[in-house]
Amino acid sequence: MSPGAAEHRDKMIGQMLTECWPALHFWWSGLRQLTAEGKPAPLRSTPFTSLEEARAHHEHEYIQCLECGKMYSQLSGHLAMIHEMTTLAYSQKWQIMKQIPLAGLGCRKKHSDSITEKIASGDVDPLALAALMQETNRLHPKKKPFKTQYDLETSGQSMLERQPWHISPAIKIADEETKRKAVERVNSRGADETIKSVAKELGVWPGTLYAWRKQFANFTDLNKQLQELYCTRDPSAYKKCLIQPAGQIDLNLITREKSNLERIVATLGLREMTQGTLIRKLCTYTTTNPTRQAIFEYDRLVRSIYTLKYLRDPQLERITVVPRTGLNRITSYATQSPKSEERRS
Secondary structure (H helix, E strand, O other): OOHHHHHHHHHHHHHHHHHHOHHHHHHHHOOOOOOOOOOOOOOOOOOOOOHHHHHHHHOOOOEEOOOOOOEEOEOHHHHHHHHOOOHHHHHHHHOOOOOOOOEOHHHHHHHHHHHHHHHHHOOOOHHHHHHHHHHHHHHOOOOOOOOOHHHHHHHHHHHHHHOHHHHOOOOOOOOHHHHHHHHHHHHOOOOOOOHHHHHHHHOOOHHHHHHHHHHOOOOOOHHHHHOOOEEOOOHHHHOOOOOOOOEEOOHHHHHHOHHHHHHHHHHHHOOOOOHHHHHHHHHOOOOOOHHHHHHHHHHHHHHHHHHHHHHHOHHHHHHHOOOOOOOOHHHHHHHHOHHHHHHHO
16 A cells, blocks of 8 residues: 555544544544554443444444454454454444444445346346245244343333223223223133133133233231232321221322333333243342332232221122132121121112
């Protein structure tokens, strides 16, 4: 390379680094070294926390490998040969969305122009290519791509803002009477019937029936259940009541953590996380974590409301108590209570 060409190259690289990568310009110009070995250090040491950050890092002619700090027009080959990493593992480690290509703008344009030219010349049929890709994915299904944390938060927030369950004709909200009839049908199913077959008959998902059955959960010991009865006001206000609350629910905590609780509900609604995964994640939180405390407080609220409904609603008692051999404690309690005498009369 001639001295003039080398000088021009250094000038262009320096200009590009000044505009796009100011942090690397010091290393390139020799003003200082970013690592002990005199190599460029990665521009960041933590994963991306937003879509804007990830795009800002990759929307350039060359992109920097966050593993070693070097600049490349594309990273796929470099990651495989030098770091022995797949692009999926790299993207997952640094929280880079699948929609963001690990290639510079020039490399992307070159590939786009090439495929456009082949389509125009008739060498490639886009419909046939799409069908071939679809068939390949069907025969060799790949693992579902991961979702970045900021993508999950964005999806959950979008779901809460759009609230498709209120506007979608495909989503129907069942009332309490419908749920009761469905649970009663499940509890009275024959020996050769499964919940799946009953769900098909009722036109609902089997998972929905399981959720409704949990809502109308069986109480095998009412006295034990009453020990989990909580109130929203000062417990001293219920001193003259027959049933005493076990404690007071912290409504202020639930209100303060409302946004976090809604995000968790949206995540479960989108099926981006299972209940088991959520429970395991919550168990890693400290007992003083406000979100964890709010979930337990909300659980107490829901359980207390259902227990009170159970005591007041004879139809709910009939659905909830599944016939068993021997005398069920709840049935015994209900038949001996003055309330039951009034019902029979």
